[in-house]
Amino acid sequence: MSTLAFWGAAGTVTGSKYLIESDRARVLVDCGLFQGGHDLRDRNWQEPPFNAASVNACIITHAHIDHTGYLPRFVNHGFRGPIYCSAGTADLMKILLPDSARLQEEEADYRNRHKITKHLPALPLYTEQDAREALKLLQVVPNTGAPVRIVKSIEAEFRIAGHILGSSQVLVHIDDKDESRSVLFSGDLGKYDQPIIRDPVAPPAADYLVIESTYGDRLHDIEEPKDALERIIKDAAARGGAVLIPAFAVGRAQEILYFIRELEEEKRIPVLPVCLDSPMAAAATQAYARRTEEHDAEFADALKTTPTPLRTHSMLACSTRDESKRVNGMQGARIIVAASGMMNGGRVLHHALRLLPDENATVVFVGYQAGGTLGRRVADGEKQVKVLGQWVPVKCRIEKIGGFSAHADWKEAVRWLEGMPSPPRRVFVTHGEPDAAQAMAAHIRDRFGWTVEVPQYGERFELS
Numbered sequence: 097m098s099t100l101a102f103w104g105a106a107g108t109v110t111g112s113k114y115l116i117e118s119d120r121a122r123v124l125v126d127c128g129l130f131q132g133g134h135d136l137r138d139r140n141w142q143e144p145p146f147n148a149a150s151v152n153a154c155i156i157t158h159a160h161i162d163h164t165g166y167l168p169r170f171v172n173h174g175f176r177g178p179i180y181c182s183a184g185t186a187d188l189m190k191i192l193l194p195d196s197a198r199l200q201e202e203e204a205d206y207r208n209r210h211k212i213t214k215h216l217p218a219l220p221l222y223t224e225q226d227a228r229e230a231l232k233l234l235q236v237v238p239n240t241g242a243p244v245r246i247v248k249s250i251e252a253e254f255r256i257a258g259h260i261l262g263s264s265q266v267l268v269h270i271d272d273k274d275e276s277r278s279v280l281f282s283g284d285l286g287k288y289d290q291p292i293i294r295d296p297v298a299p300p301a302a303d304y305l306v307i308e309s310t311y312g313d314r315l316h317d318i319e320e321p322k323d324a325l326e327r328i329i330k331d332a333a334a335r336g337g338a339v340l341i342p343a344f345a346v347g348r349a350q351e352i353l354y355f356i357r358e359l360e361e362e363k364r365i366p367v368l369p370v371c372l373d374s375p376m377a378a379a380a381t382q383a384y385a386r387r388t389e390e391h392d393a394e395f396a397d398a399l400k401t402t403p404t405p406l407r408t409h410s411m412l413a414c415s416t417r418d419e420s421k422r423v424n425g426m427q428g429a430r431i432i433v434a435a436s437g438m439m440n441g442g443r444v445l446h447h448a449l450r451l452l453p454d455e456n457a458t459v460v461f462v463g464y465q466a467g468g469t470l471g472r473r474v475a476d477g478e479k480q481v482k483v484l485g486q487w488v489p490v491k492c493r494i495e496k497i498g499g500f501s502a503h504a505d506w507k508e509a510v511r512w513l514e515g516m517p518s519p520p521r522r523v524f525v526t527h528g529e530p531d532a533a534q535a536m537a538a539h540i541r542d543r544f545g546w547t548v549e550v551p552q553y554g555e556r557f558e559l560s
């Protein structure tokens with residue numbers, strides 16, 4: 097008898113961890129970091145709810161930290177098995193995990209230097225060395241649907257999920273002594289028709305389905321993200337104000353650069369200085385350019401006329417901290433793209449400290465803002481927020497561009513499900529805040545009449 101337990105992305109969008117236990121093996125699908133409020137982040141510090149050393153292998157759907165960022169800690173706790181992922185995911189993990197470790201170390205260091213910690217000394221959750229140990233376990237597998245042996249009794253098939261470079265939906269086949277079962281994990285599901293990477297491919301048949309629900313209760317804006325960017329940048333240029341775009345270094349940052357370059361070439365906006373203030377985003381941009389097998393037709397076409405479709409016409413280097421500080425001190429119309437996307441760490445905080453109180457500045461949210469993050473507070477219109485331990489007033493303009501999300505909204509998720517060749521026995525809706533997950537469950541029941549569950553944290557189901 098096999099079971100599936102939900103140790104993350106239950107009641108929240110972060111910390112994805114799904115544990116499959118069969119008669120013969122234990123496999124963890126995704127190994128994400130919890131992000132957001134204190135209660136969630138505390139879980140990263142607790143002992144893992146299952147013995148890390150007893151897990152035979154990990155399967156990773158995609159590189160985002162909320163799906164991979166717990167791996168260094170997990171390895172530190174004794175996990176030694178292989179970590180299976182696509183080539184694009186491995187490229188990005190090699191950038192993201194050490195960076196996540198550096199952020200943990202820098203934050204602990206900052207708290208110690210400024211004595212803003214309840215724990216003396218503040219320790220990082222893990223170090224860059226831990227991240228390097230985790231990366232040694234990576235095993236690259238094709239993203240083409242070909243079966244891959246994970247452990248003796250478990251196989252997996254990876255297919256493009258269209259969310260970020262390398263992102264995969266993963267079908268897991270479990271062979272128990274007397275029966276076999278399959279579970280399809282949607283991973284994070286991309287939007288259709290977004291630039292650069294391919295659309296999600298149709299899902300294969302499966303006995304069980306685990307589907308994300310980040311936008312289970314919402315539809316994306318009708319305003320095209322590119323049109324919204326044009327409007328906001330023209331307005332800022334006219335006023336001579338700064339535009340700060342907190343963006344995930346991977347995926348969102350590349351799309352923004354792609355659209356700004358197009359808008360410049362189409363003469364719809366003036367050419368402004370653009371600072372991509374994230375060494376990680378710069379490295380990810382190279383990974384995107386290199387993995388030609390994941391490019392959609394439009395991007396492949398753009399490459400024929402422009403050698404660098406992911407560069408705007410006046411890009412500033414911001415790889416070092418000094419360069420970043422110089423950009424922070426600049427005046428006039430300019431665009432700063434900085435991680436992290438939810439303003440819960442990274443260089444964006446230093447820009448936020450300066451620009452949130454600036455009436456002439458615009459902060460543009462282009463991705464999902466999880467509850468408890470600084471980004472969510474600012475997006476929700478709080479008038480005063482704490483940044484790097486200091487209270488600052490929020491006087492800048494706030495804009496939100498919904499259509500930029502890397503996640504399918506509920507109609508797109510239903511469109512993807514319509515491609516399933518046969519109904520699953522049971523569907524588990526995860527990776528959504530409670531209202532979104534319940535709404536997604538209701539949409540699936542209404543449209544297909546399938547049996548749908550919304551699992552709780554730590555809940556375990558028999559795959560009978």
Ligand SMILES: [Zn+2]
Pocket residue numbers: 158160259284
């Ligand atoms: Zn993701």
